[in-house]
Amino acid sequence: MRVVTEQSDRLARELDWNLLRTFMVIVQEGGITAAANRLLLKQPTVSNALKRLEDRLKKKLIDRGPTHFRVTDAGDHLYREVVEIYGSVARLTVSIRDIDDRIRGKVSIGLASHVTFPPFDETIRDFSARHPEVTYEATVATSAEVTSWVLEKRASFGICLVHKQHPKLTYRHLYRQHFGFFCGPDHRFFGQRDLALKDLAGEPSVSFSTDQLHDALRPVALLRTQLGWDDSLRATSPHLEEVRRMIISGVGIGPLPVHVVTRDVEDGLLWRLPPYEDAPEIDIYLVTNPAARLNRAEQYFIDDLMTRVAGIPLKDREYE
Structure with a gap:
């Protein structure tokens, strides 16, 4: 149990938010090319970001090929979590703006x-x-x-x-x-x-x-x-x-x-x-x-x- 906790803590410290955001856009756009266009990035950059995230999590997140694109169960779960995180970050900006100085x-x-x-x-x-x-x-x-x-x-x-x-x-x-x-x-x-x-x-x-x-x-x-x-x-x-x-x-x-x-x-x-x-x-x-x-x-x-x-x-x- 302690090993699992240490692994989770390390992941929380080292995980790059930009990788999560890129993954979210890939799912929302239904493909690497469309996501790259939305993010104003090159396709290899987006594809590499997805690979890095999968390597970091040691999970296949998207099953894709020349004729198909499917979000895996692990990818679907991660996507829902990332959407929640993104919403919290967006609300954070509003909440800080409303703080009286x-x-x-x-x-x-x-x-x-x-x-x-x-x-x-x-x-x-x-x-x-x-x-x-x-x-x-x-x-x-x-x-x-x-x-x-x-x-x-x-x-x-x-x-x-x-x-x-x-x-x-x-x-x-x-x-x-x-x-x-x-x-x-x-x-x-x-x-x-x-x-x-x-x-x-x-x-x-x-x-x-x-x-x-x-x-x-x-x-x-x-x-x-x-x-x-x-x-x-x-x-x-x-x-x-x-x-x-x-x-x-x-x-x-x-x-x-x-x-x-x-x-x-x-x-x-x-x-x-x-x-x-x-x-x-x-x-x-x-x-x-x-x-x-x-x-x-x-x-x-x-x-x-x-x-x-x-x-x-x-x-x-x-x-x-």
Whole structure:
């Protein structure tokens, strides 16, 4: 039984469809010459095709001579199968033509709260314009939660800070941002340009919940510990908007991504404090799960984003 199966598999792989089609036309036309005329081929070519098919199948398909032409039982059976195959191929063209190439589906995005990356915004803009039937769900959480969603396949992908890479996930670097320390307009340091880092020691402060030595904001936590802010920490939040709100409101001084709050500094809502050089660097990654089965919208969006990112030199993706 195994030998028969192997022979059938080999025949399916090696059998030439053109031989089957030629045989079908020979039967339909009732002769080699008529078939050659229909196929616009020479008679020896058609005759040779029939012989090759019979040799391959090891069956006599047509009994023919100077005065007779008869399809054998094996030939009749093959003809009926070939007609069915030919019909399926013809229907395949129609079915493919009717497939809708429009991209639909939902793209579920997990985001850390301090993600400000113009190429990401541009990708959403262009992708949304090209594929108006795609929907989006963007949820903001801590970087650890975003990573968990991607691992559990609850998010198409995540954009977040990464402290330690998970072996089952894929990480692609998007950009690097620098964190600075800021105060609000009512703070006594607001507007002062001659401050040194030591002047900030012991000041009431606010920060991110992830501002820990064992978490993604470790470089910020190291500097905060150096300034003795562990004992003066008045408020925390995992979300940038809330940390920003508390700094502006005067609860304390705290860290924010420099390029994210440029407009706030220009508008007089925030004031940049030391250190002005060698500010803590934080890398942001696109996180995906190779085991997740993405829909076309999700995969195309990720491909578009990474193509855009690949076209931008790394130095232009580092925000001072």
